[in-house]
Amino acid sequence: MNPDILRERQNATFDIEKLTNILDGGAERTNRRREIREVLVLNDPDFDYGTPTSLPTMILKLREYGISDPVEINWYKSMYWGTGREALGLHYVMFLPTLYTQCDSEQFNKWVPLIIGTYAQTEMGHGTHLRGLETTATFDPATQEFVMHSPTVTSIKWWPGGRNPLFLPLIFLSIPLSASLFDLFLSGFALPTCSGIVIGDIGPKFGFDAVDNGYLKLEHVRIPRENMLMKYAQVKPDGSYVKPLSSKLTYGTMVFIRSLIVGNAGIVLSQCCTIAIRYSAVRHQSEIRAGEAEPQILDYQTQQHKLFPLLATAYAFLFAGQYMIDTYNRISGDINQGDLSEMPELHALSAGLKAFTTWTANTGIEVCRMSCGGHGYSRSSALPDIYVEFTPSCTYEGENTVMMLQTARFLMKSYRQVQAGQQLSGAVSYLNKVHHRVMAPQAVSSQLDLNLNTLVDLYEIRAAMLVELAAQSIQQESARGKCQEDSWNNSTIDLVRASDAHCHYMVLKMFRDKVDQIEDPGVHSVMSTLAHLYAIHGMGNFTGDFLQAGVLTGAQVPSVSKCLKGLLAEVRPSAVLLVDAFDHHDKMLNSVLGRHDGNVYEAMFEWARSSPLNRTEVHESFHKHLKPLQAKL
Ligand SMILES: CCCCCCCC/C=C\CCCCCCCCCCC/C=C/C(=O)SCCNC(=O)CCNC(=O)[C@H](O)C(C)(C)COP(=O)(O)OP(=O)(O)OC[C@H]1O[C@@H](n2cnc3c(N)ncnc32)[C@H](O)[C@@H]1OP(=O)(O)O
Numbered sequence: 001m002n003p004d005i006l007r008e009r010q011n012a013t014f015d016i017e018k019l020t021n022i023l024d025g026g027a028e029r030t031n032r033r034r035e036i037r038e039v040l041v042l043n044d045p046d047f048d049y050g051t052p053t054s055l056p057t058m059i060l061k062l063r064e065y066g067i068s069d070p071v072e073i074n075w076y077k078s079m080y081w082g083t084g085r086e087a088l089g090l091h092y093v094m095f096l097p098t099l100y101t102q103c104d105s106e107q108f109n110k111w112v113p114l115i116i117g118t119y120a121q122t123e124m125g126h127g128t129h130l131r132g133l134e135t136t137a138t139f140d141p142a143t144q145e146f147v148m149h150s151p152t153v154t155s156i157k158w159w160p161g162g163r164n165p166l167f168l169p170l171i172f173l174s175i176p177l178s179a180s181l182f183d184l185f186l187s188g189f190a191l192p193t194c195s196g197i198v199i200g201d202i203g204p205k206f207g208f209d210a211v212d213n214g215y216l217k218l219e220h221v222r223i224p225r226e227n228m229l230m231k232y233a234q235v236k237p238d239g240s241y242v243k244p245l246s247s248k249l250t251y252g253t254m255v256f257i258r259s260l261i262v263g264n265a266g267i268v269l270s271q272c273c274t275i276a277i278r279y280s281a282v283r284h285q286s287e288i289r290a291g292e293a294e295p296q297i298l299d300y301q302t303q304q305h306k307l308f309p310l311l312a313t314a315y316a317f318l319f320a321g322q323y324m325i326d327t328y329n330r331i332s333g334d335i336n337q338g339d340l341s342e343m344p345e346l347h348a349l350s351a352g353l354k355a356f357t358t359w360t361a362n363t364g365i366e367v368c369r370m371s372c373g374g375h376g377y378s379r380s381s382a383l384p385d386i387y388v389e390f391t392p393s394c395t396y397e398g399e400n401t402v403m404m405l406q407t408a409r410f411l412m413k414s415y416r417q418v419q420a421g422q423q424l425s426g427a428v429s430y431l432n433k434v435h436h437r438v439m440a441p442q443a444v445s446s447q448l449d450l451n452l453n454t455l456v457d458l459y460e461i462r463a464a465m466l467v468e469l470a471a472q473s474i475q476q477e478s479a480r481g482k483c484q485e486d487s488w489n490n491s492t493i494d495l496v497r498a499s500d501a502h503c504h505y506m507v508l509k510m511f512r513d514k515v516d517q518i519e520d521p522g523v524h525s526v527m528s529t530l531a532h533l534y535a536i537h538g539m540g541n542f543t544g545d546f547l548q549a550g551v552l553t554g555a556q557v558p559s560v561s562k563c564l565k566g567l568l569a570e571v572r573p574s575a576v577l578l579v580d581a582f583d584h585h586d587k588m589l590n591s592v593l594g595r596h597d598g599n600v601y602e603a604m605f606e607w608a609r610s611s612p613l614n615r616t617e618v619h620e621s622f623h624k625h626l627k628p629l630q631a632k633l
């Protein structure tokens with residue numbers, strides 16, 4: 001083991017295993033995750049790590065081991081495929097969940113055990129604006145069939161992932177059967193028997209290469225009436241239409257995935273922090289004091305400023321992910337019982353946190369990569385591949401700006417309810433105080449009150465202020481004679497800023513609540529330090545907001561930076577131990593820089609030597625192209 005890494009792991013001030021248990025949701029979950037990883041994957045003789053041929057093996061293994069819990073499916077898949085996506089990802093996270101949530105019982109029993117499929121909603125002309133989808137579904141009572149058709153080039157289904165060219169069970173959305181309603185259809189197209197179907201691949205992408213994203217053009221293709229997923233809405237044999245309780249129930253799978261993406265952003269950021277911080281502990285470069293040995297780059301304050309706030313953010317997002325999926329499970333359970341009362345709040349929370357966490361993690365991955373210098377640009381680090389695989393999460397499952405505006409819609413509605421004298425509950429209850437809060441500057445003292453509860457309050461006031469400013473912008477636009485839609489559009493910068501601040505407050509609040517639950521003194525102490533770092537770092541980034549909200553004075557601004565520097569120094573001794581607690585296996589990280597043993601240089605040389613370009617002393621291209629050319633010169 002590298003001596004630097006060894007030294008970093010001495011004198012731990014907290015129990016790493018206990019922190020790993022907290023991240024997993026308990027010791028039992030840690031044990032089960034490791035059992036799946038060590039026994040069911042790594043020690044399985046059939047396991048040929050991540051090669052394409054192993055996809056069928058993975059499916060059969062999941063069935064053989066009886067792994068059906070969504071999170072356990074993800075544990076198994078993550079170990080099997082490492083940090084990359086794989087061809088069946090969409091089947092597990094979109095196709096199956098849609099069948100689980102949108103099929104009636106007869107359809108569920110008929111289809112769920114049997115098929116692998118994709119989710120074809122987006123069209124070439126519309127991904128965001130679902131009410132603009134053009135694919136038609138026309139019911140023919142004479143044959144009890146729907147006629148599916150792509151009337152325009154822009155209606156061609158575009159992007160469905162995992163578009164298996166041989167057999168194409170897919171779920172797709174078509175234009176409304178009645179006022180703004182969408183319906184899901186499951187259509188098992190076996191190509192040789194179905195004319196009128198044109199499918200293909202949409203071509204090379206920025207990444208996401210393990211997933212074959214395709215296109216689908218339908219020319220008056222007929223499918224049985226029974227293929228419409230009928231849990232919430234039905235078309236009867238006589239063609240009559242039974243409306244769902246809410247037209248938004250059809251959007252349920254997207255809400256599910258957005259809820260998963262929040263925790264996934266934390267996982268991906270934790271992977272990158274593991275790589276960058278372990279590497280920074282073994283990389284020596286330049287000098288701090290002339291004549292002395294080159295220091296670990298982790299001892300440079302700028303390196304700590306790059307990485308430690310991201311480390312705190314990774315923990316924050318992992319805890320936010322736990323809260324999000326718990327909230328999703330609770331509210332979706334109520335929805336299943338017919339209680340839709342919290343569906344708007346679930347939508348607003350999942351949409352906003354999905355955008356907030358993916359935007360932040362996306363930037364953070366690049367910071368981690370660049371903090372590793374040239375070796376961060378090498379594929380051996382895994383960081384370029386992680387970035388390329390993660391960055392579309394800012395676009396898919398709801399483009400982030402649009403998602404933030406959906407949250408803003410909920411915030412504006414809530415603000416208006418407060419103005420009308422209503423008492424709010426839930427995540428927006430802080431708006432009840434928006435008119436009564438004394439926004440006067442805090443105590444004149446130039447010292448910041450570092451109590452975590454106080455910091456949460458400051459973020460709450462900042463969010464409330466920005467919600468009010470956005471609402472006032474809309475009111476001012478209306479007062480200038482703009483229609484409601486133009487008043488909204490002319491305020492969307494403020495609206496996104498308000499949603500971002502709302503999500504930032506929510507994430508810090510979740511972090512604080514999680515820290516409050518931690519009983520072990522050592523773990524509580526180090527997590528409290530990270531939560532403070534997360535809050536203070538945000539105050540440094542958005543100082544203007546806190547000044548404008550009157551919760552920070554000009555005299556206190558220098559202490560924000562001073563406090564930040566102190567917290568960076570406080571985290572330094574525990575940095576490697578804090579990434580060890582994420583418990584990412586070397587095989588899954590697949591990173592020379594992030595190895596648990598820190599033996600980076602030896603592994604990097606071996607990695608380079610294994611390149612196909614190094615199979616021969618002289619590359620065949622010399623003999624094939626250069627040597628003949630030299631002979632002519
Ligand atoms: C069960 C077994 C399964 C195993 C599962 C394994 C799980 C493994 C665990 C972890 C894995 C983690 C992996 C995570 C990463 C996954 C990556 C997967 C790859 C994904 C590949 C990409 C796929 C896609 O992109 S699919 C297509 C996605 N497309 C979209 O998201 C479209 C975005 N657009 C929209 O959603 C809508 O158009 C809209 C919301 C923007 C606007 O809708 P619209 O009808 O126009 O509504 P609007 O007029 O704006 O508002 C009217 C009112 O409706 C309310 N509302 C809107 N949406 C919702 C909703 N969803 N719910 C509730 N209410 C909603 C809105 O607020 C308005 O209300 P108001 O009161 O009038 O204000």
Ligand SMILES: Cc1cc2nc3c(=O)[nH]c(=O)nc-3n(C[C@H](O)[C@H](O)[C@H](O)COP(=O)(O)OP(=O)(O)OC[C@H]3O[C@@H](n4cnc5c(N)ncnc54)[C@H](O)[C@@H]3O)c2cc1C
Pocket residue numbers: 090119120121122125126127128129158159160161208213392395396397398399400401402405
């Ligand atoms: C890797 C990847 C995999 C995908 N897999 C699938 C899949 O399996 N199945 C599937 O159905 N789809 C899939 N998609 C498609 C994805 O869901 C859409 O790309 C996404 O919903 C965004 O829609 P769009 O592409 O139409 O972008 P647009 O909505 O056209 O966005 C373009 C710009 O317009 C802006 N904009 C749009 N509307 C508004 C508004 N109301 N207010 C302000 N700004 C706005 C956006 O902010 C953005 O800046 C995938 C996409 C990617 C990248």
